[in-house]
Amino acid sequence: MVIEKDLPVPRATESGLDRDERERIATARRYRVGSFLVAVAIFVLWELLPRSGLVPEIILPPISSIAYALYTLVQTDFFLDHFLVTLNEIVWGFVIGTVIGLAVGIVLGVWGGAKKLFYPFVVAFQAVPKIVLAPLLISWFGYGQMSKVSMAVVISFFPVLINTMVGLENVPRDMVRLMQSLRASRRQIFTKVELPAAAPLMFAGVKTALTFAVIGAIVGEFVGAAEGLGFLLYTYNFQLRIDRVFSVIIILSLIGGILYFFVEWVDKKLIYWRQD
Amino acid sequence: MILQLRDISKTYRTRTPQGNVEALTSVDLEIQEGEVVSFVGPSGCGKSTLLNMVAGLLRPTTGHIVFDGEPMTEPSRRIGFMFQQPVLLPWRSVRKNVLLPSEVFGSKSDEMNQRAEEVLQLVGLGDFLGALPQHLSGGMQQRVALARVLVYEPRMLLMDEPFGALDEFTRETMNLELLRLTKPTGITVLFVTHNILEAVFLADRVVVMSPRPGRVAGIVDVPFGEERAIEIMRNPGFTDLVFRVRSLLGDTPGDDSMTSDLDSDRESVRW
Incomplete structure (x- = not known):
């Protein structure tokens, strides 16, 4: 057989990448630049529409005003207090909600009898739009942080519960049978197989719980509070200081985002075998 | 004799119009220490059910299983089980x-x-x-x-179509590996497969099973020694054995319509 020597052969370049690889990287870069340009366009419109008078500043303040309002807000002496109050509510709501969700989910997932007995009530509870509970929780737990934490708990425990239960129910059957063939105890099967096998799904629930806890705390503050970022936002809105309203929204988004990335990071470390 | 099966049967209760399904009926079998016995048959012949009962993962409806002189009622640590999937x-x-x-x-x-x-x-x-x-x-x-x-x-190794999910070349390699690793240890091997060549190649005896109800259709002795290489497949004697197994299977063609889900849908011992 004759080898065609003149045929152009794709070669690895100096960087060690072939042509497809380089094209993929170039495409990815083009999209990144594109996204950046879209962001710039949005900011420019955001600045120009209010400035030109096409959109009243009371509806949409120019982005520069918002940036300035944010800058002055974080320098006020009351900001940090409100910030810490809300952060506190979110974190406690998230932690307690997650613990309850994990505990109940494990009981329902491992013990079929408990599921038969209690699951209908869990579903019924989930059918309640949690926000309607906010006034009730405030009359139960008062105007302070407790009612906000409980709101965050009520809204965030459910995704953890469901994912934990479903995760435990869907442990590959053969893994359990393998353990049975080794005469493992119930406890060994749980700790060595069921828990780690369900962990990826459980953690997905935990991530959702975090987002929900942020919502719970802020809704609680909206309904009745004397402190916290939700209270601050509500107050500024009432005062028509829309630039400050946007500033608080930005702060709240940052809290949510940073917490989410933290949990995501923990997830990657903990569920190191996950394949995407 | 390391394992004795006496009049083993297994009936599954189902909600289908057919009512109860007899997965396995009156199986009598004796297995000697160090033997490699393969079980071959179409799906629904109860071969996996049988293996699971020997493993103690499933209780027979009637009959006794005696392992090493003691009745089997629950899994034993002297028995190893390998699944079709690696289950790592x-x-x-x-x-x-x-x-x-x-x-x-x-x-x-x-x-x-x-x-x-x-x-x-x-x-x-x-x-x-x-x-x-x-x-x-x-x-x-x-x-x-x-x-x-x-x-x-373990003294006995139960294998439930362990190489069924592998490609043909890998399967062949694994067959040789299995013999290389288990023969010197004198471990008894029960090997379930639906591959006739594999069944004959590995085993000292091939138990041929037929479906509905699952039962032993016949047993074929494989008179090759312990040293086996792929070359024995060229041996006319090997081909004869393969055809004997095939003819035993022949009068009971596999029918997936009724019983195919039995093998995958077996219940296991409750806690």
Whole structure:
């Protein structure tokens, strides 16, 4: 057989990448630049529409005003207090909600009898739009942080519960049978197989719980509070200081985002075998 | 004699119009120590059900199973079980997967650690001790599963179509590996397969089973010695045996319509 020597052969370049690889990287870069340009366009419109008078500043303040309002807000002496109050509510709501969700989910997932007995009530509870509970929780737990934490708990425990239960129910059957063939105890099967096998799904629930806890705390503050970022936002809105309203929204988004990335990071470390 | 099956039958209760399904009926079998016995038959013939009952994972409806002089009522640590899938724990490294049995037995020690490494060397995975299962090929994963069962030196090894999910070349290699690894230990092997060549190649005896109700259609002795290479498949005697198995299967063609889900839908022992 004759080898065609003149045929152009794709070669690895100096960087060690072939042509497809380089094209993929170039495409990815083009999209990144594109996204950046879209962001710039949005900011420019955001600045120009209010400035030109096409959109009243009371509806949409120019982005520069918002940036300035944010800058002055974080320098006020009351900001940090409100910030810490809300952060506190979110974190406690998230932690307690997650613990309850994990505990109940494990009981329902491992013990079929408990599921038969209690699951209908869990579903019924989930059918309640949690926000309607906010006034009730405030009359139960008062105007302070407790009612906000409980709101965050009520809204965030459910995704953890469901994912934990479903995760435990869907442990590959053969893994359990393998353990049975080794005469493992119930406890060994749980700790060595069921828990780690369900962990990826459980953690997905935990991530959702975090987002929900942020919502719970802020809704609680909206309904009745004397402190916290939700209270601050509500107050500024009432005062028509829309630039400050946007500033608080930005702060709240940052809290949510940073917490989410933290949990995501923990997830990657903990569920190191996950394949995407 | 290490294993005795007396008049074993298994009936599954179903909600289908057919009512109860007899998965297996009156199986009598005696298995000698050190024997390799393969079970071959179409799906629904109850071969997996039988294996699960020998493993103690499933209770027979009638009959007795006597293992090593004692009636089998629950899984035994002197019996190893291998599934069609490797069933490795994806969060454990290869080494830690192989150490799982000793952890369950509570015999975790340096000794076991060393033994695990030896067995992994033996199955050719000495360089992959720290790897996660997901980074191994299907054949390598099944080797880990084999190592995991060999590490605690059971007296009997039950294999439920262990190489059924592998490609033909890998399967052949694994067959040779299996003989190489188990023959010197004198371990008894019960091997379920639907591959006739594999069944004959590996076994001292082939138990041919037929479906509806699952039963033993016949037993074929394989008079080849312990030393087996792929070349014996060229032996006319080998071909004869394959055809004898085939003819035993022949009058009971596989029919998936009624019983195909039995093998996958077996219940196991409750806690």
